[in-house]
Amino acid sequence: MDTKWAYLLGRLAVGLSFFGHGLVRLPKLAGFSNWMVGQFSKSFLPDALVIAFSYILPFAELIAGIMIILGLFTKQGLILAGMLCLVLIFGSTTIENWDALPTQLIHVAFLSVLLAYLPHNSYAVDKIIKK
Incomplete structure (x- = not known):
């Protein structure tokens, strides 16, 4: 099995998921924020925190997605995406x-x-930069 291609396929799939989540939310940022505030209206989380997070989330998803897709600062992109998931x-x-x-x-x-399996991240901008 070619682990380099398998890694690339997995990285692209995950990256596209985050990229797509961010991309579709950006044009409707205010509406997305209002929806999130409504979802969390009965939680103990303060509205100010929910509003701030709802405006940051799409940008963070988009950035993490781009980093993961390109394989640019892949480790940091994966960690950013993971931290977003933990908050979610x-x-x-x-x-x-x-x-x-x-x-x-x-x-x-x-x-x-x-x-x-980060060492298998061979088809990535990270590898070009390291050369």
Whole structure:
């Protein structure tokens, strides 16, 4: 099995997921923020925190996605994406949105595998920079 191609395929899939999440939310940022505030209205989280996070999240997802897709600062992109997932998991539990957890946990699992096998990240901008 060619682990370099397998790694690339996994990295691109995860990167596209984060990139797509951020990309579709940016044009409707205010609406996305309002939706999030509504979702968390019955949680103990303060509205100000939810509003701030809702405006940061799409940009962070987009940036993490670009980093992962390109393989540019791949480790940092994977960690950023993982941290976003952890915050989303915490948020989902505060509003008892158990349906969202499997998707979030699957993302974390894939990110963890990509981090564990980072030495196989051969088809990446990181490799060009290191030369």
